[in-house]
Amino acid sequence: MVLMTKKPLPAPGDLCHPDPRKAGPRPLHTIIAPENDEELQQVLTWLTLRPITSLLRTAVDDAVRYVLDGARTWRFDLMSEEVDKDERSSVGTKLQYHVIQSLELVKEPPLDTMIMGIPVEIKGTVRATWMIPREGQCEITLMIQIDARRHRFRALLMRAHRAWLSGNQGNRDLKRSPYADAVRQYALEVAPWTDLPPEPLxxxxxxxxxxxxxxxxxxxxxxxxxxxxxxxxxPRESITTVGAGLREPLRRAREAKPYLLDQHGLVVLVGTWRGEFNVAAKLGHDLSNEAWVAIPRAKIVGLGLTPEDFKH
Structure with a gap:
């Protein structure tokens, strides 16, 4: 549930007093507007100088697929009734490691990582809001939200001032959630709502x-x-999901090629092979990461090719 303030939201220039934390007390301080927060702007610049939406899209997709574990479970939809609540919530925990890897950062205290020598917390959620630990209060946080029903994500950057977090005692882990109006007013967009890689299943x-x-x-x-x-x-992962519990699904997929040509008139192209990758690209299909696609024979012939050109 998105938290709404019942009183005016503290604004830049107001005082903020964080909760006590294990690393020691953080002093009372003045809230600085995001555009004047030098550290926040440095981290934002570092992120946006990279193909950040693409990198985060890969990290989110990898984290979701890791939790679904389709190659052993046949699962391919995070909202499936076969995925329990705890597993769904664990995507956020796994996500920080995938983000660190995707951005070529390292896991480093006092928070999750360092960017330009500045501590950064990474929080992911499949819910409507994020849970900020005490150590992350008033620190810079990369907040990633996954909309599993619409198969998309977005990312924001925010200094999670205590004054902008829920006023109760938080959950059992002493975490608090940012108010929705604080996110709207003071979070900076890193990646807009973006579709995740398609899961054809x-x-x-x-x-x-x-x-x-x-x-x-x-x-x-x-x-x-x-x-x-x-x-x-x-994607390869979809094929291994279909083959969950059975041996060598990719080899079996290659063996399916002549049957698909005979029964459905389809020529299967595989991104592993550069020639097939390029042919698929001409037809508007991206076979990056060794993906597969089945193309009607007529379209292959229309390029001056024959199904025999794709036998390996």
């Missing part, structure tokens, strides 16, 4: 999913998968 109907996951034959599963999703890029 989410687009299948219930009946189609039953077919894709219902056979003991991985080959039949994969033929059904590509047959239902022509011209949709299918």
């Amino acid at each position: 989410r687009s299948l109907t219930h009946d189609q999913l039953r077919v894709v996951f219902g056979s003991d034959s991985l080959l039949k599963r994969l033929i059904a998968l590509f047959g239902y999703l022509p011209e949709q890029v299918i």
